[in-house]
Amino acid sequence: MSDKITEFNDYRAKMNDRILSDDNKIIKRIFNLDTNAFQAGALDVKTKELLGLVASTVLRCDDCVKYHLETAYKSGLTRAEVVEALSIATLVGGTIVIPHLRRAYEFWDELEATEA
Amino acid sequence: MSDKITEFNDYRAKMNDRILSDDNKIIKRIFNLDTNAFQAGALDVKTKELLGLVASTVLRCDDCVKYHLETAYKSGLTRAEVVEALSIATLVGGTIVIPHLRRAYEFWDELEATEA
Amino acid sequence: MSDKITEFNDYRAKMNDRILSDDNKIIKRIFNLDTNAFQAGALDVKTKELLGLVASTVLRCDDCVKYHLETAYKSGLTRAEVVEALSIATLVGGTIVIPHLRRAYEFWDELEATEA
Amino acid sequence: MSDKITEFNDYRAKMNDRILSDDNKIIKRIFNLDTNAFQAGALDVKTKELLGLVASTVLRCDDCVKYHLETAYKSGLTRAEVVEALSIATLVGGTIVIPHLRRAYEFWDELEATEA
């Protein structure tokens, strides 16, 4: 793992633990739904990951984009598939999405670089 | 076609013609990209329609949702697949999406009712 | 009830039934959370209704605003309290909120008019 | 004036009176600022109207778009200038803006039709 990916995942894991330790019923159930929603059903996991990625991109949430890029990568989605999904997000969401596209590309490149 | 679907499509077609007759280069190209972006590539048409639907839903654009529901329907996507995509949009976008979910269900029901 | 309030509630109830009959686990749980989140806890019901109202207003969701205006009204919140919450929403969300403020006022007036 | 323009303006005027009669200090001052902000200063009125129009369009507020189209029209801005501003809004805001573009075109056509 690159330092940036590790740092992102560590902060995410640490703060999720912190939030869940507070035992707020609503928040815990939303976190739980977030896990369930992306499991295979009528749609397969890869399609769902792309849906999560596009939703995160048009809503311009960098951390959400990174999270879905990593799960997309682990699910076996190719760069070509991910880029095509991001192109739809950029068209629908407008040029305002472009700065998030830059950071998405950078993160995906780091994910690919961890392979070697 | 139900009256609501016909009315939606007629207004859309009429105003698109009106906009394109103005010959603004930027707007014409964006309309053109909108057609290209949803054609088969690394991702198939059905997956792209679902991406367009989820992007439209989390951005809470009723007309865009209707448009993608109709193209999704015509591409052969099933109700189960569409509902699963909408469930991800509702989770990511929050309960603020629910009024749009109601109108999406209503429109999909009309699409199915035109079959008989 | 005024016709507008009745029409709003009837459509809402009809489509909620339609959505829930589809038995999508994610959507059902989100609907369920929506009921739980506004029950008394560390914060009382009135405060939570105001939070739901302000969230709906700055996100500019007319149907959500109407829903929370009605529950706010039933919980005993006064016009003065509701207007003050709406004023914060207008300041935080900007003048883009004003058209929604107009419709919120109209709906609240109808809620008050049903009392006589 | 066309019926649609008259209806839009009448509702707007009626509800603004209703809101201001409530005498909430914050809301009254925001309404007041809204008048001041579009008066000539370092930028002329036409430029400011275009800024208000583009802000309203990318934030996808139909009523705000209509309001600024009417003031833009009255300030002497031409169709070509307004369309060019709307093309920037569509590019920056994405295809999600297109349904609002349709309604903007329709309203501008009605404004022009009142001239004869």
Place this chain on the structure above:
Amino acid sequence: MSDKITEFNDYRAKMNDRILSDDNKIIKRIFNLDTNAFQAGALDVKTKELLGLVASTVLRCDDCVKYHLETAYKSGLTRAEVVEALSIATLVGGTIVIPHLRRAYEFWDELEATEA
């Protein structure tokens, strides 16, 4: 004060001074309204702080969330009350709010840590 809180407040104060020194009438009055809107009226200060916090959270503005967390903390709101408000914001705004929730928790923990 922790370093992070001090750094946040110092930058905020420095840039507010810079902005206000420019003497733009519209901006100055908006800053002024921002102070007035959160003073006690029909609603008490604590309720208003929660409204500001929830509006900031669903609009996903980290700096606004931090500002309202600090004023909420100073007004005597408890962690339980703040978390319950944040849970409503997360439900209404969707999982896209979660990254902001992580940073809100981190900031609140720092506020509590300054007490000792």
Place this chain on the structure above:
Amino acid sequence: MSDKITEFNDYRAKMNDRILSDDNKIIKRIFNLDTNAFQAGALDVKTKELLGLVASTVLRCDDCVKYHLETAYKSGLTRAEVVEALSIATLVGGTIVIPHLRRAYEFWDELEATEA
């Protein structure tokens, strides 16, 4: 150039090259439109830059704001003109825009400081 401006531009240029090297037709054309849309037409370059700036500000995209501040600066727009445009963005977009206004002021000050 100040270090911050140089760093911003270098990252932007590097990642744009990276994105365009991927040869996605949709993304490339959107980048291309972005260049065309801000060239002189019915509206002059300065007016278009202000439109891009206000759109970026109300949509709260810091990188887009910085980009348009720099092109605005290079096009000869004065501080007074830019601040007046930002004041409209703050009024329309609400106090949620203020953190972005702080960063916009800081970046403009750096642009002016590079002149000496």
